Amino acid sequence: MTRDVLDLSMAAAARALDAREVSSVELTRACLARAEAVNPRLNCFLAIEAGDALAAAERADAEIGRGERRGPLHGVPLAHKDMFYRAGKVTTGGSKIRRSFVPSFDSAIAKRLEAAGAVWLGNLNMSEFAANPAGHNSHYGHCRNPWDPQRITGGSSSGSASAVAARACFGSLGSDTGGSIRVPAAICGVSGLKPTYGRVSRHGALPRSWSLDAIGPLARTVEDCALLMSTIAGRDALDPTSVDLPVPDYAALLRAPLRAMRVGLPRNFFFEGVEASVQARLDEALKVLTALGAKIVEVDVPEQERLFTISDAVVKSEAATMHGRWLRECPQDYSLFMRSRIEAGLHVPATRYLEALALRGRILADFVKQVFAKADVLFAPVLPIEVPRIAETEAGTPADVQRVIVALTSCTRNVNFLGLPGLSVPCGFSANGMPAAFQLIGRPFAEARLLRLGHAYQGATEWHTRAPAEAAH
Template sequence: MKGQEEMLTLSLAEVAAHFQQKKLSPVEVTKQLLLRIEEVDPEINAFITIDQERVMSEAAEAEQEIQAGRYKGPLHGVAIGLKDLIYTKDMKTTMGSPLFADYVPSIDASVVERLQEAGAIIIGKLNTHQFAYGPTGDRSHAGPVKNPYDLTKMTGGSSSGSAAAVSACMCFGALGTDTGGSIRVPAAFCGIVGMKPTFGRVSKHGVFPLSWTLDHVGPMTRTVTDNALLLQVLTGYDRCDPYSLAVEEENVSKKIGASIKGIKVGLPSSFYYTDLHPEVRESMERSIAVLRESGAVIEEVHVPHIEQFAEAHKVILRSDAYAVHRERLAAHPDEWDDEVKERLLTGLETKGFEYAEALQIRQQAKEEFAAALQQVDVLLTPTVPILAPEINGRHVDIESYQKQHIRWSIMKLTAPTNFTGLPSLSLPSSRADNGLPIGAQLIGRPLDEALLYQIGYALEQGLALQPAKWQIGQKQSN
């Protein structure tokens, strides 16, 4: 039997193999995860709800099935966490808000049903920025989530608890949601892998909305291979989601490990590589060098009107968010985080013609990204232009960002692909001198997640970052 630390730091793929070969017990591993959460989470604050009796019952059922030869696949018996705005039948789903502090849905979200069919164990509900409306992760009725690499720093949001729980080895994977970067930002800040899939590839049925046409659901894991395994279970047409894509499914892991020689990687430098923290820039230079050494062809590309796209994304986001919450704001004006409420009310400032113009600009954005992705196979960018700030910090020391709320510097490089719906993968690229993780982002053509995983895996292997030791509160190094 493996020791507790070694057991919990296994990748999802590794623990799945041990379960399939009956070398590890899902019951024992889940029990150790619950002990780990009890030990670590009071400091990090990633979890909102855990039903230990239910969790252990699911683990026992999975173990019995595996022992009986009814193995369901790589998620069977594996503990997965859920962002706390993904509905779970008979388990609280709070949205990070006091308005829903005791809300218990009557249904499971479609993604939860898929996880259950695959034999996964739902280990608990994970903290989120209130109603997912913020990329900092420090505004929730349950309090801020703390970064496992430095407890004074923010995790990023809004999938804050999901990133921290995976990063600190409290589960083997988690689901997050992403409207302007809410999977990829906390993935970058917490040193894990996060995928925002193609819009419509993963069902949003049973997931509390922020923006109907910008929201995505996706996987968060410690490795690229794990991420592909989790996404594979989540994908597929869902008639309950009006935005769901009816496309032929593929094995998104099929290209992992294949050579990337000759693959063209584009650098859209006019927007994505300006105003970067110096260590983020150095990290990207290292990532570019690794891809070159692996045989990729690096080319510069141009997306002409990207600044305009970023502004149009804001118009749609604030308008949709206000529409989602308008009646709730009127009925319960005092039950909001002040910052979230203030941001919601900016939706009143948007004029109808501005929303219509934003929809037209979205079409232009899709065309310009498509043109760039005809020249190259993928785009490579930083995930976030800055390092993780202190919890409750609202300004950064890069001059061009000082006159705006910190949210816009955090979301700057992730929001454009919520606008276009293109798949985007964030993975760790290095750690800064102070130990904080830095992330790189790969952007692909619609439904080209398999290629992103192929290149992401090559980059992951080439960078060969050493795993952290997870001594809570201590800064980590490569």
């Protein structure tokens, strides 16, 4: 191939591999070269595994050469948030506490990617223990946004979004407890899907909140996310919270007709306080969806403000349970921010925590009944503000910093409490020149529907093809 292979989407790279127009070794070498070039500036990789990756690529080429192609990810170079256990490989979780932690077993994600023949390029930076929505990491250094290194990447899957945007890998898996896939995807101008709770096994993934965590893809296109979803979704006997439902062929379903899909536009909550230039991009996206045949219907969503706080009570209670031993034994090894995000959970009464969980099904049923009786999907911002500078999330008064931090997940966190799927799709650039994105939220297990609409949008626009200057180095 004469053009730069790093300009290809994951799906295009897979097709090129299938057609023998490019080899896995070529793709892997290109990604490794890009990763080595950008990492001094972006700090998106915590570990680059060049030797192992090239060996895996050589095996993939040999198998493909024998006609033993395992599927669309076979030979495709990927890199992942540093939280998926692999036997014998350090998995830090972005923390100082686990800087030398070596798991003794493979996560479900690692096993599925291995079975699919994907190449693992290395482990990506992330917020400490997946807890900072700005994406910062004081132990390994902040990951930087390739669109502007002075602005945040979003988190906690910061390295995933940064590396995908910089074309240093063709896709990545991250985790999302309150927006940790969707927010960095939006801020770095890539696509990201938080699947329904229970759709993807979490066995061997570093937890933050057992009730809210979801693992999902970040990639350049919605089609790429569909390819990754088909590989990672499904029941796993080792994760009792994974659901035994058939896994659709998400990529095949992308091309189904929209059939006047009803897109719900919330009258309340989600659009309150949206900054003008972000709102302008969202309005433009709605026009595109309308032109594609979608029908826009206004909907009222059940009360969301209190849900944000209830969700916080659950996250903090579960995180404090997981971190209790380390809080006692090595509290100095936490960043101040991380410790402040979990400590309250030690003191939330068990009765309140259990009430919150018991209410969850009822709140979900009310939400689905009220919203999805009128709409097939809900349209919302990912974040209501323009991408802030790093300084705005670290300096200033505590109240100012807190306001920005809360705003980052104000449109995403409740989706986790409801257990629903949410897709982040880039839709242009706000007034400060940084990416903007919309979010599609669906009924439980509506990933195929979200991906179908997002893919149709990307077929009519080119925002997802824009690359930061950093991707040309």
